Amino acid sequence: MNKLNFLSPDKNNLYAYLYSGISLFSLSILIVFLNSFFSLDLTSFLPGSISYFLPLIIGFIGLHLIRIEYSGLKFLDIVNKNINTNKFNALLSLLIIFAVIKSLPPLLSWFIIDANFAGDSKDACSGSGACWAYIKTWFNRFMYGMYPNAEQWRINLSFIALAFLGGVGFFATEKFKKYLTLYYVVIYPIIAFLFIFFFISGGPIFFDFSYGIIAAVISIIIGFFIPSKFKMYYFLIIPITIYILLKYVFFYEELIELGKIQAFEWVETGAWGGLSLTFIVSFFCLIFCFPVGLFLSLGRRSDLPIIKYISIGFIEFWRGVPLITVLFMSSVMFPMFLPEDMFIDKLVRVIIAISLFEAAYVAEVIRGGLQALPRGQYDAAKSLGMGYWKMHIFVILPQALKLVIPGIANTFLALVKDTPLIFVVGLLEIVGMLNLAKTNPEWLGFAMEGYVFASIVFFIICYAMSKYSYNLEQKYKTER
Amino acid sequence: MNFKKILPQLLTLVVVILVFGFFSYNAQVNMENRGITFGYGFLTQESSFDVQFSLIEYDGSHSYFRAYLVGLLNTILVSVIGIVFATIIGVVVGIARLSSNYLIERTAAIYVEFFRNIPLLLQIFFWYFAALRALPLPEKAEPIFGVFFLTIKGFFIPAFVWNNLNIFIYSVIAAIIAIFFVRLYAKKKQENQGIQTPVLLISIGLLIILPLLSFLLGGVNASIEIPVIEQLSQTSFTYKGGLKLPPELISLALALSLYTATFIAECVRAGVQGVSKGQKEAAASIGLTPNQVLKLVVMPQALRIIIPPTTNQYLNLTKNSSLAAAIAYPDLVLVFAGTALMQTGRAIEIVSITMLTYLTLSITISIFMNWYNKKIAIKEK
Numbered sequence: 001m002n003k004l005n006f007l008s009p010d011k012n013n014l015y016a017y018l019y020s021g022i023s024l025f026s027l028s029i030l031i032v033f034l035n036s037f038f039s040l041d042l043t044s045f046l047p048g049s050i051s052y053f054l055p056l057i058i059g060f061i062g063l064h065l066i067r068i069e070y071s072g073l074k075f076l077d078i079v080n081k082n083i084n085t086n087k088f089n090a091l092l093s094l095l096i097i098f099a100v101i102k103s104l105p106p107l108l109s110w111f112i113i114d115a116n117f118a119g120d121s122k123d124a125c126s127g128s129g130a131c132w133a134y135i136k137t138w139f140n141r142f143m144y145g146m147y148p149n150a151e152q153w154r155i156n157l158s159f160i161a162l163a164f165l166g167g168v169g170f171f172a173t174e175k176f177k178k179y180l181t182l183y184y185v186v187i188y189p190i191i192a193f194l195f196i197f198f199f200i201s202g203g204p205i206f207f208d209f210s211y212g213i214i215a216a217v218i219s220i221i222i223g224f225f226i227p228s229k230f231k232m233y234y235f236l237i238i239p240i241t242i243y244i245l246l247k248y249v250f251f252y253e254e255l256i257e258l259g260k261i262q263a264f265e266w267v268e269t270g271a272w273g274g275l276s277l278t279f280i281v282s283f284f285c286l287i288f289c290f291p292v293g294l295f296l297s298l299g300r301r302s303d304l305p306i307i308k309y310i311s312i313g314f315i316e317f318w319r320g321v322p323l324i325t326v327l328f329m330s331s332v333m334f335p336m337f338l339p340e341d342m343f344i345d346k347l348v349r350v351i352i353a354i355s356l357f358e359a360a361y362v363a364e365v366i367r368g369g370l371q372a373l374p375r376g377q378y379d380a381a382k383s384l385g386m387g388y389w390k391m392h393i394f395v396i397l398p399q400a401l402k403l404v405i406p407g408i409a410n411t412f413l414a415l416v417k418d419t420p421l422i423f424v425v426g427l428l429e430i431v432g433m434l435n436l437a438k439t440n441p442e443w444l445g446f447a448m449e450g451y452v453f454a455s456i457v458f459f460i461i462c463y464a465m466s467k468y469s470y471n472l473e474q475k476y477k478t479e480r
Numbered sequence: 481m482n483f484k485k486i487l488p489q490l491l492t493l494v495v496v497i498l499v500f501g502f503f504s505y506n507a508q509v510n511m512e513n514r515g516i517t518f519g520y521g522f523l524t525q526e527s528s529f530d531v532q533f534s535l536i537e538y539d540g541s542h543s544y545f546r547a548y549l550v551g552l553l554n555t556i557l558v559s560v561i562g563i564v565f566a567t568i569i570g571v572v573v574g575i576a577r578l579s580s581n582y583l584i585e586r587t588a589a590i591y592v593e594f595f596r597n598i599p600l601l602l603q604i605f606f607w608y609f610a611a612l613r614a615l616p617l618p619e620k621a622e623p624i625f626g627v628f629f630l631t632i633k634g635f636f637i638p639a640f641v642w643n644n645l646n647i648f649i650y651s652v653i654a655a656i657i658a659i660f661f662v663r664l665y666a667k668k669k670q671e672n673q674g675i676q677t678p679v680l681l682i683s684i685g686l687l688i689i690l691p692l693l694s695f696l697l698g699g700v701n702a703s704i705e706i707p708v709i710e711q712l713s714q715t716s717f718t719y720k721g722g723l724k725l726p727p728e729l730i731s732l733a734l735a736l737s738l739y740t741a742t743f744i745a746e747c748v749r750a751g752v753q754g755v756s757k758g759q760k761e762a763a764a765s766i767g768l769t770p771n772q773v774l775k776l777v778v779m780p781q782a783l784r785i786i787i788p789p790t791t792n793q794y795l796n797l798t799k800n801s802s803l804a805a806a807i808a809y810p811d812l813v814l815v816f817a818g819t820a821l822m823q824t825g826r827a828i829e830i831v832s833i834t835m836l837t838y839l840t841l842s843i844t845i846s847i848f849m850n851w852y853n854k855k856i857a858i859k860e861k
Contacts (some may be wrong), residue, residue: 055630082580082582083582085580092580093584118668304489320842321798321799324802325831337503337504337507338514340510416596417599417600420602431599434605435605435609447605452612458599459598
């Protein structure tokens, strides 16, 4: 038996140090645990401040005793390596462990033990904990805003259908994979818009957009028979011509009557709200801001001076101002810039404003990817005889976009987190609804529950998005 | 120049001009119809509204321009407070995320993941409407260290009462200039003779000694004024004396710094991780001490990665401070684009001034950043 030197534990008396160290460490945790969960004070016989710091001192000595390098015990080595490398680390580890033990009981009691789950009025909430009955009562409003209760199935149906249609990409076979981009960039947004317009809004079946779709379908069908040489000019002119013909010549007389046919009751956008509005706004802004940002980034890197400087000016302008002033502009200043008889819906204005704002950020992110590509990629594509668009679509963009997945994901996350700002124009998504519910005289005093609820909802959405983007990043990672 | 290059440019230009023309034509027609004339003359008119919290003297008899200044200063105040705290928290958390200690690393990671995934507006609301509302009323507040009072009506902290404050400020400026020259001298000495000068110690010494001299010789003196509770009416109490930080300012600064700190922490982490291990090993192998390795090899390279995105975060914080409008902190947006706009109805002028202010702020900073980036960029041959 060697001499025990407690100031510098070593391997020789491993078990002596180990047992004393672990028992001291456990004792310190036990003291804090009993103190915080059962408010038992084991060390009450000691003077105040010593009793207060005792667990820390005991735990510190305990950790000091078990800090033995290369002990040969796997468990001990892992503990030492991770929480106990030196005195400072040991102290911090102890503080964190104690803080967690100390904060658990109040949190648990607020969230679960003392909380009220049942009931549908303020009186049900008498305990000191959270009043989840408040969330339960208002849940419908937090999800759908002021949307009429009887019509809410329309929102649910649309969202389920859109989620299903959005998931089509996962089941597509090899044969259809090449059309997926077209589907997601063009067809899916149109379907989504139609769903929102017909189902959620209850718009008339025949309106300008319907003619547009008819025009597009007709011109695409005819387009197959046009020689590729003229295709570009054809698609520049024909769809617009057909649209104008449809609107002003063929259907002009019937327009008034056709415009009245609608499948569902009209619900104005002011009544939309809650989490579903958050989804609608982020969805459309997400879809619009990406292509706009893409073109802006290409514009900024173009060698045509006018396009380049217009793009730079546009990007720098939107990046330089806060979103809230942009929304202010869209609500108070923008109507001044429109003809007097022209009216654009609040929601549409907001979606346009946020899309343009985020597009500038997307553009800068994509520009980063474009700049990161080596010059050789451009040269190689050009030497194969590819033109500007071919080069970008088939060579440059696939690589550049792959590089900037994290950046784009961050921008999209920022977009989702920015949606609550639409309260500026009077649209109330989930945070706005919370503020409304908070001021309801029957439910005063439950701000905390509401904000905690919304935080959890947003955390789940954003965390899932960031994890998904991380997966994408790993999936498309190419070694260079 | 061939046709293929001119046509798209021409088209773009025509479209842009048409859009602008359409908007400005409509604006003119609309303003004519409503009998508004365009102009910035209203800035000198009397504003006749009050602002709750202002750094400069202001009341309803001052001009709209003064109201604009009040808003701008309040924006700058909350941004500066936010930037200072966000940097401190961000650097600490960023380093904690690199710690070998599992618990510390996890705690920092949880903090970052949690606070960055919740909308800033929600956080501001949380602090303002939920957390700070749970504070006691002024008459029931327990003092912290006997002098700080955290109440539902705001934070009351002791204030300094100065005599000859300007001499004190001059001495601090003199100290900063002296430090600058000491640094230049030290760098020269290091380059010519290879001798290190303890710059940090000298700087701290200068910063303490010069202001101290101003106390002893310049006739500067400062006394501390502690807030004292005062009864306004039967049930209403407040504190007199000292400095009052309104709850709007506190919750805004808290939310801004906690939110932005998560992004700064990630920048710091990426920066330190971005310095390759070989650099540290090489520095250690030529005999630098760990402190010197950190100061002369790791930090200069890490800062090169850290500073550009961090400045971006500072800019974001400044722009995000406009969310103040949601909780009625009188910043630029609330005072000017809110109250002043409501009163004058001059939407175009006021929104354009507000946007131009933010634009100037961010473009100045990004020009400075580009210059700085060029300066510190690795000069490749």
